[in-house]
Amino acid sequence: MKVELPFLADGVEGGDVVQVLVKEGDHVAEGQSLIELETEKATVPVPAPSGGTVMKLLVRQGDHVKVGQALVDLDGGGSPPKTAEQEQPAAASTPQQIAQPATSKAPAPAKPAEQKPVERKPAEQKPAEQKTAEQKPPEEPVEQKDATSSQATAEPALHSQPNSDGAQAPQPSVAPASVKREAVQSASSGAAIPAPPSVRRLARELGVDLTQVKGSEAGGRITAEDVKAHVRERSRGAAAPAGHAGLPGKVFSTMYGTERRETLPSLRRKIASNMTQAWTNIPHVHQFQDADITDLMQLHKRYAPQFKKKGATLTLSSLFLKASVHALKLYPQLNATLDLTNGEVIYKDYYNIGVAVETPAGLIVPVVHHVDQKDLLQISLELADLAERTRKREVKLEELRGATFTVSNMGGLGAGPFTPIIYPPQVGILGVGKARMTPVYRDGQLVPRHILRLCVAYDHRLVDGADGARFTNEIVKVLEDFQGMFLGL
Incomplete structure (x- = not known):
């Protein structure tokens, strides 16, 4: 099977x-x-x-x-295959019978050599045209001489090498000169290469010699996919040549200086493809809003030591996950997927939040499942474990599935506000930057407050602007009064 x-x-x-x-x-x-x-x-x-x-x-x-x-x-056979030692007794019942095939096959290679004159030595094979004339009709050697004299002498010389025993082994005949003339014409002018102009242009852009590409269509016609496959094969073969493992890439000199070309890593290639598809197919709306998280920062400072005693690290990301779930319950259209094929909206009654994690290979999004059923301690423990194993590429496939919404927190990098890209088939994502100490006018005077600018991106095909704004405002409300969420306020 x-x-x-x-x-x-x-x-x-x-x-x-x-x-x-x-x-x-x-x-x-x-x-x-x-x-x-x-x-x-x-x-x-x-x-x-x-x-x-x-x-x-x-x-x-x-x-x-x-x-x-x-x-x-x-x-699907259940038993492993038999070894050579187990199969030998079935082939012959005695040691002599087992050895007999080897002795009988030994003289076989010498038979072709016995048909040729024994007194002729390898050095006497100099006039290669004589051998060619014996093996082909008379007109073929004549055409070969007309084509090019140098090829007529050099090519047969390659076909007259003695074998390891010193006997002259039979060699294939020289290709007709008409075939060689066609090959020379194909290599020089390209006229005989079966490829349309668009494929020829693509080959020139990629630096591909079409004479080295095998066509997949009828008559050996070369397609664009054949050229791309040839480039991929060439890249794999040149990725790590012997004695040059670990090179950073191919270095080229230009009129401005040197350039280095590296093969695009597999993960980066997939990220590029997915992000292009998401940005092209999803009509994004980015809703910005400021949140005063001064009280939240004090709450974090107060309870972080207690979390540490239990082996957990209370991070702002854990708080963002809880705030997101609270808002998703009020606006279920952001916890849904859009099925245009069947004309349906699929609302999810579970809340699995993806968390963007930076790794040396690229961005990966593990998932914290059933966030609504876990307290902050459980979320903090699971989130730290997931992030660590994701960076080591040890995360399980099941831990990457089923996200209904995503949170991307770049505050730890000191980044400001940014516009995140929705990860399909989800319809929303929360982007968080770094909070900044900002003078805020309150009660008739300016006071320093921690202000965090959020950005919620949502799919405008399913989420209207008013609902997107209300959803963003609800997240801000929770972050500004986190304890009020647990009190149902």
């Missing part, structure tokens, strides 16, 4: 094969990892659905595979 790539997570259509963990002929057990796949969210192993023998590998390292694509051809 063919083992296919299973469903991974919402919005994840596939990934890149980081490592193939088995080889053809291996016997695998049920649940044993076959490949390691890198998606835009995590690096995950793909297990075997049942035990059996790997008959054929259908993917290799560096390939991009999609959900439903076959990975390996697995023979």
Whole structure:
């Protein structure tokens, strides 16, 4: 049976094969990892659905595979394959019978050599035209001489190498000169290369020699996808050449100075694709609002030591998650997804909040599930553990699924307000920057207050501007009076 790539997570259509963990002929057990796949969210192993023998590998390292694509051809037989020592007694009943095939096959390679004159030495094969004339009709050597004299002498010389025993091995005949003339014409003018002008232009832009590209359409016609596949294959082959592992990239000299080109990492490529799709397909509205979090900062300072005694770190992110869930319950359209295919809105009665985490490879969004059912201590413990394992790329695939809303907090980086991009199929995201001490006019005088500017992005196809503004104001209200939320005020 063919083992296919299973469903991974919402919005994840596939990934890149980081490592193939088995080889053809291996016997695998049920649940044993076959490949390691890198998606835009995590690096995950793909297990075997049942035990059996790997008959054929259908993917290799560096390939991009999609959900439903076959990975390996697995023979569902339960027992592992027999070893060579176990199979030998079945082939022959005595040691002499086992050795007999080896002795009988030994003279076989010498038969072709015995048909040639024994007295002719390799050095005497100098006039290669004589050998060519014996193997081909007379007119073919004549055409070859007409084409080019240098090729007529150099090419046969490559076909007259003796084997390891010193005997002259049979060699293939020289290609007709008409074929060589066509190859020369293709390489020089490109006229004989079956490719449309658009593909030729693409090849020039990518620096691809079309004579090296194998066409996939009828008659060897080259498509744009063939050119791109050739570039990917060339990049994989040149990514880490022998003796040059760890090089930062290819360095080029320009009229302005040097440039370095590096292969786009798999995760970054997926992030770029997803963000482009989200920004292109979702009509974003960004709602800004200021929140006075002076009292919240004092609350955080008061209870942080008690959280620390219990092994947790009370962060503002934990408070943002609680505030978001409170507002989502009042405005359920921001905790929903839009199904345009069936003309439906899918409202979620659960509150799973994704939290953007910076990693060396790129941004990954693990999910804190059922935030509404957890207190601040549980959220703080889980959030710290998730963030740590995400940075190490040890987060589980289940911990990346099911988010209904996302919080992106860049305050720890000292960043100001920013406009976040919605992560589909969600319809909203909260972006938080750094709070700043700001003079605020209160009770007839200016007083210093911690002011935090929030930005809520929402999908305008489902969320109207008025509801988006009310939702943002509700988050501000909770942050300014966090204790009032628990009192139901």
